[in-house]
Amino acid sequence: MSLFSSILAKLGIGSAEAVPAPGTQAAPTAVPTPISQVDVVAKLEGLAASHGQQLNWKASIVDLLKVLGLESSLSARKELATELGCPAAKMEDSAQMNTWLHKTVMQKLAENGGNIPKELLD
Numbered sequence: 001m002s003l004f005s006s007i008l009a010k011l012g013i014g015s016a017e018a019v020p021a022p023g024t025q026a027a028p029t030a031v032p033t034p035i036s037q038v039d040v041v042a043k044l045e046g047l048a049a050s051h052g053q054q055l056n057w058k059a060s061i062v063d064l065l066k067v068l069g070l071e072s073s074l075s076a077r078k079e080l081a082t083e084l085g086c087p088a089a090k091m092e093d094s095a096q097m098n099t100w101l102h103k104t105v106m107q108k109l110a111e112n113g114g115n116i117p118k119e120l121l122d
Contacts, residue, residue: 003070003080004108010068013038013113040114044068058120061102077101084108 001009008014047067048055055063065072074094081091081101090096103121110116 002083003076004083004105006070007065007068007105007109008112010070011038011040011043011109011114013040013109037115038113040109040116041120059102061098061105064102064105080105 005014044057044064044067047069048057051067053066055067057064057067061077062072065076070076077094077098078091081097084101084104086097086100086104090100106116106120110121
């Protein structure tokens with residue numbers, strides 16, 4: 001499982017539809033199922049409150065990963081940045097990579113059904 005998939009799973013974001021076995025076809029559906037909106041802020045605030053440390057997940061990718069109980073080391077963040085397509089120039093500077101990574105994770109959460117306030121997407 002990719003690191004971003006782990007983030008989605010921890011937040012309860014994703015499809016609950018069954019994936020057909022290889023070589024079989026899924027039954028066609030008449031109406032596509034809309035992506036349900038997950039209140040990411042409420043989930044993260046609840047997790048942060050029970051964490052025991054003061055974590056600023058709204059601005060820090062390290063704190064966001066810690067709140068989710070995921071590895072937050074530089075190597076883990078580089079893996080996530082590579083997975084999400086971080087530009088090579090930003091990968092060379094951890095501060096720039098972290099800023100890019102936090103913004104991109106928030107955008108990707110929104111694209112995948114997370115309800116993210118506009119101020120966290122700017």
